[in-house]
Amino acid sequence: xxxxxxxxxxxxxxxxxxxxxxxxxxxxxxxxxxxxxxxxxxxxxxxxxxxxxxxxxxxxxxxxxxxxxxxxxxxxxxxxxxxxxxxxxxxxxxxxxxxxxxxxxxxxxxxxxxxxxxxxxxxxxxxxxxxxxxxxxxxxxxxxxxxxxxxxxxxxxxxxxxxxxxxxxxxxxxxxxxxxxxxxxxxxxxxxxxxxxxxxxxxxxxxxxxxxxxxxxxxxxxxxxxxxxxxxxxxxxxxxxxxxxxxxxxxxxxxxxxxxxxxxxxxxxxxxxxxxxxxxxxxxxxx
Amino acid sequence: xxxxxxxxxxxxxxxxxxxxxxxxxxxxxxxxxxxxxxxxxxxxxxxxxxxxxxxxxxxxxxxxxxxxxxxxxxxxxxxxxxxxxxxxxxxxxxxxxxxxxxxxxxxxxxxxxxxxxxxxxxxxxxxxxxxxxxxxxxxxxxxxxxxxxxxxxxxxxxxxxxxxxxxxxxxxxxxxxxxxxxxxxxxxxxxxxxxxxxxxxxxxxxxxxxxxxxxxxxxxxxxxxxxxxxxxxxxxxxxxxxxxxxxxxxxxxxxxxxxxxxxxxxxxxxxxxxxxxxxxxxxxxxxxxxxxxxxxxxxxxxxxxxxxxxxxxxxxxxxxxxx
Numbered sequence: 341x342x343x344x345x346x347x348x349x350x351x352x353x354x355x356x357x358x359x360x361x362x363x364x365x366x367x368x369x370x371x372x373x374x375x376x377x378x379x380x381x382x383x384x385x386x387x388x389x390x391x392x393x394x395x396x397x398x399x400x401x402x403x404x405x406x407x408x409x410x411x412x413x414x415x416x417x418x419x420x421x422x423x424x425x426x427x428x429x430x431x432x433x434x435x436x437x438x439x440x441x442x443x444x445x446x447x448x449x450x451x452x453x454x455x456x457x458x459x460x461x462x463x464x465x466x467x468x469x470x471x472x473x474x475x476x477x478x479x480x481x482x483x484x485x486x487x488x489x490x491x492x493x494x495x496x497x498x499x500x501x502x503x504x505x506x507x508x509x510x511x512x513x514x515x516x517x518x519x520x521x522x523x524x525x526x527x528x529x530x531x532x533x534x535x536x537x538x539x540x541x542x543x544x545x546x547x548x549x550x551x552x553x554x555x556x557x558x559x560x561x562x563x564x565x566x567x568x569x570x571x572x573x574x575x576x577x578x579x580x581x582x583x584x585x586x587x588x589x590x591x592x593x594x595x596x597x598x599x600x601x602x603x604x605x606x607x608x609x610x611x612x613x614x615x616x617x618x619x620x621x622x623x624x625x626x627x
Numbered sequence: 628x629x630x631x632x633x634x635x636x637x638x639x640x641x642x643x644x645x646x647x648x649x650x651x652x653x654x655x656x657x658x659x660x661x662x663x664x665x666x667x668x669x670x671x672x673x674x675x676x677x678x679x680x681x682x683x684x685x686x687x688x689x690x691x692x693x694x695x696x697x698x699x700x701x702x703x704x705x706x707x708x709x710x711x712x713x714x715x716x717x718x719x720x721x722x723x724x725x726x727x728x729x730x731x732x733x734x735x736x737x738x739x740x741x742x743x744x745x746x747x748x749x750x751x752x753x754x755x756x757x758x759x760x761x762x763x764x765x766x767x768x769x770x771x772x773x774x775x776x777x778x779x780x781x782x783x784x785x786x787x788x789x790x791x792x793x794x795x796x797x798x799x800x801x802x803x804x805x806x807x808x809x810x811x812x813x814x815x816x817x818x819x820x821x822x823x824x825x826x827x828x829x830x831x832x833x834x835x836x837x838x839x840x841x842x843x844x845x846x847x848x849x850x851x852x853x854x855x856x857x858x859x860x861x862x863x864x865x866x867x868x869x870x871x872x873x874x875x876x877x878x879x880x881x882x883x884x885x886x887x888x889x890x891x892x893x894x895x896x897x898x899x900x901x902x903x904x905x906x907x908x909x910x911x912x913x914x915x916x917x918x919x920x921x922x923x924x925x926x927x928x929x930x931x932x933x934x935x936x937x938x939x940x941x942x943x944x945x946x947x948x949x950x
Contacts, residue, residue, distance in 0.1 A: 375733055425916055430732055432915045434679055435872055438865060439911025446905035558861075562744060569737045602748020606741040610726070613738055617730045 345472045347595050348588065353480040353549060355587025356487030360542035361560055362567035362579045363494065364535025370511045370574015372528050374426050377437040378418065379539055380561025381444035386411040386540025387552035388452045391459050394544075400462035403544050411540020412533050419532040423525075441557070449554050456553035459544065479548055486545070491580045498576050507531060511574050563590065566609050572622020582620060630797045630879070638790040645779040655894055657782045657850055659887035660789045661843045666870035666886025667796055667879055668839025672832045673868060674876035675800070675808035678728070679736050681864045682743030683840055688859030689746055690716040690841035691848035695763040696756070705769035705849070712848075713841040720837030728829035740861060747859040762855030766848055775849070785846060792842055793883070799835065800879060808832050809877065862904075866893070869907065873914045875921025885922060 365379045389410040390403035397403075418440065419426060425436050460466065461479035468475045498504040509517040510527050518524050543552070550556060567586050571578030586605070593604030612620070644656055665687060672678050694712030697703040703711065727738055750757045757763070768775045775781050799805050807828055810818045815825045848854040857863065870889050874881030889910075896903045914921065 369733070375736075422916070431677065431679055432919065434733075434736065435868070435911050436915045438868075439908040439915065442865075442904040442908030442911065444908075446902060446908065449901065450905075562740065565737050566741065569734055573733070599752045599754070600749070601752060602745050606745045606748075609741055610738055613734050614726045614729055617734050 342474050345474050346476070347591055349471070349474070349476055349480065349484070351588030351591035352484045352584060353587070354591055355584035356483045357542055357546045357549065358560075358563055358567050358587055359487050359491065359580055359583035360545065361539050362564040362571070362583055363576060364538045365564050366568040366571065366573055366579045367507070367511075367576065368532050368535045369568065371507060371531050372426070373430070374433055374532075375430070375437065376418075377434060377561065378440040378444055379535075379564060380557040380559075381441045381448070382411050382414055382536050383539040383543045383546075383560050384448060384552065384554075384557035385414060385444060385543065387459075387543030387547050387556075388448055389540070390544030390547060391452075391457060391552055394459050400459065403459065404541055407540040407544045408537040411543070412537035415536020416529065416533045418536075419529055441561070445554065445557055448557075454554050456551050458551040459547035461548040483545060483549070494576055566606070570609060570612055570619055572619030575619070575621040578619055578621030630801070631794055633880070634790060634793045634797060638786060641786055642783070645782055650778050653778050653782055655891055657778075657785050658847070658894075659890045660785050661847050661850065662867075662870070662890040663883040663887035664789045664792055665840055665843045666867050666874065666882040667793060668836045668843075669867050670871050670874070670877060670879055670882040671796065671800065671805070671808065671839075672836035673871045674878070674882065675805070675812060676829055676832045677812045677876070678731070678829060678833070679868065680739040681736055681861055681868065682739030682741075683836060683867060684859055684861065684863035685743040685746040686716040686720055686837040686840040687844035687847070687863070688750070688854070688856075689719060690844035691854040691858050692750060692757065692763070694845045694848050695766045695854045698766055699763055700756075705767060709769070709845045709849075712845045713838065716841035716844065717834070717838050720834045724830040724833040724837070725826070728826050728833060743859065743861050743864055747856060747861070750856045750859050760856060762853055764853050766852050766854065768849045768852065781850060785850070788842065788846060792839060796839065797879065804828070804831060866907065869911055869914075873910060873918075873921055875923025878921070878923030881921050881923030
């Protein structure tokens with residue numbers, strides 16, 4: 341029983357981190373039909389910037405805005421420089437952002453080296469708490485709570501605010517939104533930048549759990565892609581539910597069948613996508 | 628028939644390589660031929676039907692693992708083991724293709740990526756059977772009319788296989804089925820309105836590309852006398868996808884040249900620096916932004932320019948629509 345509670349909490353922690361990465365990826369895709377395969381590299385870039393800031397200042401809480409700023413700027417530059425190609429054929433976007441992913445990955449290796457590192461959890465959270473009969477790191481619980489708070493916050497922004505309505509309008513019908521006088525390209529630039537900033541934040545938030553290391557970018561990207569297509573592209577609630585699902589399945593697969601862990605994660609995913617190509621909550625065909 | 632003649636001609640030219648190259652370069656060219664052939668097969672799927680896959684290394688690696696395991700774990704004759712390897716990949720492709728081609732675009736990309744990771748994960752984690760990260764070393768090469776343990780001997784076997792498979796691909800590509808792949812790429816609505824079963828065409832392209840990858844996977848395992856998780860990695864899939872892009876969709880020869888060239892470049896760079904992913908990435912970006920048609924698009928452009936120059940202004944005025 342204890343083991344189960346422990347694993348469920350681990351799965352939720354992983355799912356929470358995935359939500360931050362996948363939300364940006366999914367909304368950008370829903371909005372502009374742009375698949376950004378360099379999203380994982382932006383996540384890792386945020387992690388390393390956060391690490392550098394944390395080392396320099398000793399403050400975890402300062403590392404987060406710094407990473408968000410750096411990742412946001414990177415995202416802004418990407419969409420600014422490559423806007424023509426990004427707006428072009430889907431095939432070219434995929435290749436371009438895949439190329440960028442390789443370039444960022446290798447640049448990170450050149451700047452920070454290949455040794456896996458970690459950011460220590462902030463002192464106030466560096467303890468353990470008793471939950472449901474198990475002792476669990478407070479920092480991980482904080483992540484789970486944060487994801488739920490952020491999920492609810494984003495939901496309100498998405499469903500209730502004026503800006504959210506504008507973004508949703510652009511997702512649903514870009515031409516009509518343009519006709520209504522919405523500056524779609526500005527909405528797009530904003531969302532792309534914000535998505536990158538949130539991915540950068542996730543890089544720092546995830547560092548005490550996952551560490552920061554070369555290769556993590558592609559692992560996280562793959563999981564985020566899975567979350568996005570399972571949840572349904574462009575759907576925030578889909579991304580939330582799918583993140584937790586993928587986090588749980590991944591954790592349990594690794595714990596129960598370590599030799600088959602990739603199999604246990606991806607086989608259900610392949611089946612879900614074949615049965616329901618739109619994903620669980622999707623309305624847009626991800627083509 | 629023109630393309631088949633070129634393939635045979637190129638094969639004859641390449642046959643002199645053992646007389647002019649050192650041992651090291653001959654080995655490198657043998658591998659370059661293998662990866663060129665792999666890319667050429669992938670062109671049938673990626674170039675002809677525009678299905679972007681990030682998981683086709685799975686079929687390359689599965690065949691290699693199948694062969695290596697059959698020989699080292701079960702003591703099966705290498706030739707039969709090679710057949711088992713190709714059948715394993717082919718069988719998996721036949722089972723997976725009808726499911727995979729039901730989805731398109733991004734979902735297809737994700738599914739193929741996930742599928743590739745499943746095979747990679749099995750090879751990495753199932754240590755007791757597959758050797759895990761260490762792979763399977765000391766895979767013996769088969770006996771043949773001439774000695775395959777000799778670099779030159781293996782080069783000629785590779786060359787023969789490459790010529791044979793390339794001829795098959797070429798004939799297949801110009802057959803009615805191959806031509807219909809291009810129709811699927813152009814407009815699948817129109818194709819299904821014309822009575823074609825679009826999904827079965829896609830599945831066929833998928834399986835053919837997988838079989839080609841399988842043949843070269845076996846060849847690569849014999850060349851290295853080793854198979855490792857790298858042969859299943861998605862980085863290899865990405866490299867092959869790039870080869871098709873840089874080479875030019877649907878030209879067959881372009882991806883072959885690019886696949887070979889990329890392998891040579893990779894080997895030379897990995898020997899001296901850690902910058903291979905950077906170069907790979909830059910090549911992606913440059914080819915997408917500046918050369919969307921790939922290498923093969925350069926040839927008609929050059930040809931066109933020469934025609935323009937020789938036939939004067941009139942031709943230039945009417946000839947531009949082919950651009």
